[in-house]
Amino acid sequence: MYALRFAGYTVTTVFADVAIEEAIRRSDEAYRRGEEEYRRGRGYGGRSIPADAIRALAGPAAVDARTGSGGRPARAGLASRRTSAARWPCRAAP
Secondary structure, eight states, rough: OHHHHTTTTOOOOEEOOOOHHHHHHHHHHHHHHHHHHHHHTTOOOOOEEEEHHHHHHHHHHHHHHHSOOOOTTTTTTGGGGGGGGGGEEEEOOO
């Protein structure tokens, strides 16, 4: 992000809390859209992310590894990135 700011860009970082099952649904939906686009001759196809992988990334062990505690990674472990972003909104995803 520092390179972008140095080049004159304004960097905005947005983190959203999404329920695990919603993240799985959205990932599957994005994969299917990508595959449909590929079949129509556009893009490179979808990228399937297994539901177990998403659950593992959201589990307590992953949070502890990212934050050094049991806190939310978007608010605790990533707080050090605030200095590199011009704006830092944090809100719940719809």
